[in-house]
Amino acid sequence: MRKLYIGNKNYSSWSMRPWVLMKQAGIPFEEVMVRFDSFEAKSQFKNTIGALNPVAKVPVLVDGDLVVWDTLAIAEYLAETFPEKQLWPRAVADRARARSICAEMHSGFGSLRSLCGMNIEASLADVGARLLKDNPGLQGDVDRIVQMWTGLLDAHGGPLLFGEFSIADAYFAPVGTRIKTYGLPVPAAVSAYIERVQALPGIKAWIDDALAEKDFLQFEEPYRTGR
Numbered sequence: 246m247r248k249l250y251i252g253n254k255n256y257s258s259w260s261m262r263p264w265v266l267m268k269q270a271g272i273p274f275e276e277v278m279v280r281f282d283s284f285e286a287k288s289q290f291k292n293t294i295g296a297l298n299p300v301a302k303v304p305v306l307v308d309g310d311l312v313v314w315d316t317l318a319i320a321e322y323l324a325e326t327f328p329e330k331q332l333w334p335r336a337v338a339d340r341a342r343a344r345s346i347c348a349e350m351h352s353g354f355g356s357l358r359s360l361c362g363m364n365i366e367a368s369l370a371d372v373g374a375r376l377l378k379d380n381p382g383l384q385g386d387v388d389r390i391v392q393m394w395t396g397l398l399d400a401h402g403g404p405l406l407f408g409e410f411s412i413a414d415a416y417f418a419p420v421g422t423r424i425k426t427y428g429l430p431v432p433a434a435v436s437a438y439i440e441r442v443q444a445l446p447g448i449k450a451w452i453d454d455a456l457a458e459k460d461f462l463q464f465e466e467p468y469r470t471g472r
Contacts, residue, residue: 247308250277250294254455256465257281258363258419260304261451263319266415269447270330272323279303281462317351320412334407343406343413346393350416354389356382361423362465365455370428372468377429387429390420394435404441418448 249267251260267274279293295301298314306313306322313322324332333340360376360383377384394406394417401408406417421439424431431439442448461472 246273246275247306248275248277250279250297250303250305250307252279252290252303253281253458253460253462253465254278254451255365255458255460256363256462257303258358258422259302259316261363261419262316262415263304263306263323265418265445265447265451266320266323266332266412267447268450269410269415269445270323270327270332272327272330274306280460281465283464316416317347320347320416324412331409332412334409334411334413339401339407342397343411346397346406346413347416349393350420354386354420356380357386357390357420357423361427361429362467363419363422364426364466365422365452366458366472367426367466367469368428369426369468373427373429376427387424387431390417390424391431391435394438395432398434398438403438405438410445414442414445415448418442418451422452 249264251257251264254261264276266272279290282289284291291301294303294305297305297307297312300314302314304314304316304319306319308322308326313319320332324330334343360380361373377387397406397413405411406413421442423429424435424439443452463470
């Protein structure tokens with residue numbers, strides 16, 4: 246049985262992506278959750294994950310003797326291993342576009358990622374309003390998300406970015422949780438897309454687990470001192 250090593254579900258956006266992809270696609274795996282005790286070099290988390298991959302970060306997929314780290318590499322490996330699952334869109338042009346936006350997520354949206362850390366359990370609309378006011382880059386990231394999602398939904402007619410569920414929807418699922426947590430204003434069509442994604446069984450399962458986690462980590466909570 247392949248194993249997927251992840252961090253805390255409430256906080257680990259990169260772990261969320263391959264987990265919900267595999268869950269929604271019906272790819273069997275064993276979850277191994279390694280708690281975020283800290284990110285210091287000698288922490289239990291770093292020691293555990295560092296024994297699996299040189300960058301000591303999650304997620305990590307272990308499939309027999311093969312170890313794959315980095316979310317996009319895991320997604321590509323799964324797409325090649327399970328071609329019948331159609332994890333990328335069917336059309337060549339759509340696959341290229343889907344890879345482009347996933348790579349953009351991988352390397353971009355710095356303000357959104359640094360200022361609005363994933364925190365599924367929290368409700369931080371007041372923080373979101375302040376962050377938007379004080380950080381033009383955050384509004385720029387939100388505007389790009391809106392442009393991207395509305396363009397793809399219009400082009401493919403929904404209900405998801407490329408019509409059917411794909412790696413692209415799994416890749417942007419944590420962005421939807423951030424938009425809701427921080428109350429970031431988006432058009433109705435974008436809010437509706439977020440709700441459709443979060444209602445998918447694989448994504449809903451992650452969110453439900455995150456809400457049940459009840460593990461408050463101060464170093465992951467720049468805007469709260471407790472619950």
